[in-house]
Amino acid sequence: MLKLEARPHASAYWSYLSPILAVVLTLITGAILFSSLGEDPLEALYIFFISPVSDWYGISELLVKCIPILLCAYGLSLCYRASVWNIGAEGQLLMGGLIASTMALQFVDSESLWAMPLTMIMGIVGGAAWAGIAAFLKLKMNTNEILVTIMMNYIALNLLVWAVHGPLKDPHGFNFPESALFAESTLLPVLFEGTRLHLGLVFVLLALAVIWVFISKTFLGFQIQVLGLDKSAAKMAGFSQTKLAALVLVVCGGLAGIAGAIEVAGPIGQLVPVISPGYGYAAIIVAFLGRLHPLGITLAGLLMALIYMGGEMAQISLALPSAITGIFQGLILFYLLSCDVLIRYRLRFKSAGLKAVKPIISTQAEGQ
């Protein structure tokens, strides 16, 4: 029988290997899933994971997809580092998109240079304000942030749907639930001719650099790390837990908000009822898979974008529902959490003959 044996120290080695093992296991499960659906597993995996990025256009599309995911995931990683369970990136993204759209619609017939920057800023404000409500409720009222942020996701979604059916609906749009098309001056400029890759990529690279420096080089980033690792140590050192938690929530909201603004003023170009296929939820997986490190998150975000594209490709080429993306997302997180057991425990095969041997360290590893 398999038995878990606590390691004396958490294994750094396995904390890097675990995400890789999780991805490999997901691929194996994917192959089994495809063959049970009557597809050739290798060919299906090729269609899912390789064919979407087999040309430059595909790679540019991959980058377009990973932009909102990465912005949300960088923000979420800050929250999770501080042990703040923010599940609300999706709602913050939607709110950012909604508020940005209200601004963008002021510039429908304008060529103002301010149109795009103001739209982006309103996206940040919308997302940060939405997260700010959650921060206020957590810190002043001591409510559970998981449930609060989830509820706010649903509220944001319904607000967006209401706005697009009501006040923001295009008056000349034949009653379709869509806003007017944004003006050229509002849209994010495309970086490379012939692709949809837009300025949002620059925002992602900026965010990557800033978050990396913030976490590893600044005192505030250090405080957040201490808070996440050991609450009582943070308290002893006099770090304000409430201020730090509010900070990470609002920063995450701002990042998710600009992701929403980027989506409406980038690939979509107007406000529609569905502006995100669950990017905010996918970003949770990305943050964990990337070990909360900016670089790891970037790699995981690219993989997640690929899973989204693979789902679309499976729908086109294999006539499978694109919801297969969600299955892969869930699997990857399950496997990651399972593999993470190897960071703190060794797997031992218990046999009758070795029963007398006592493990050296048998204390229970500290839970969270």
Added chain:
Amino acid sequence: MDMDLITNILYAAIRTGTPLLLVALGEMICEKSGVLNLGQEGMMLLGAVAGFIAVYHTDSFMLGFVIAALSGVLASLIFAFVALNFNATQVATGLALTIFGTGLSAFIGSDYEGKTITALPTIGFETLAGIPLIGKALFAQDAIVYFSWIMVIACYLFFRHHRAGLAVRASGENPDVGSNLGLPVMRIRYCAVMFGGAMAGLAGGYLSIAYTPLWTEGMTAGKGWIALALVVFASWRVERVMLGAYLFGFASIMHLFAQGLGISVSSNLLAILPYAATLLVLIMLSKNSEKLKLFEPMALGKPWHKTK
């Protein structure tokens, strides 16, 4: 405001509250044993799609509900394996289950999207159902509503008068002590998680077979999450879970009320009500969070495994 409207609102509030009641009861027992399963939404969706497909092909309601509950149990076993055997963070594992269940249910149900079936019939007790105001709400419901009442009584008695109820509570309050006293904590937690899965699956089945007899992707619309808030609201007590579920059911059908009064508000805005109500409840509860801590199972959400 006429009598008929009130009668119908009571009737609808109970029907709307029933899936919440079922999930929340399951989750409550799960939490009592010390396990926080945030995967309710995913298990509900799997139950909804599996139950719907079963009824669609066989026309057997019984089979539909059994399959719905079983698929909830199967899904909960994945959670139990990762969270209990591998000691993974329960919050993240539950989230994984919700994401996985949402994806898998949409995948399985893609050929059935938007299809409908005949709804589960109601069972009326003729003379009793004629009682003004409450008759229809109490005596003209369908079998699952009656079943949910039986479950409420069963859960109440289980915790009040049964040794096993005590064992569940012990493993949620202090698994080390429970284990030292010889309780099979792991097995108890497994059973509690599976019970939660069965109830969530059944609740999902109720949505797709009885409440709105059709399947659409993501049709639970956050009910699994609302149920989690409901358990906290009920401070882990059976009778208050029931009360809370019906209050939320009422909040969810406020638009009927508004229509009856001749108020016209956008249905998209009214759809916010149950979530806003949940938020409000969470805020109100947090005012005496110290007191709430007394009711919360002490080992809730903490990974545990037997050390000796």
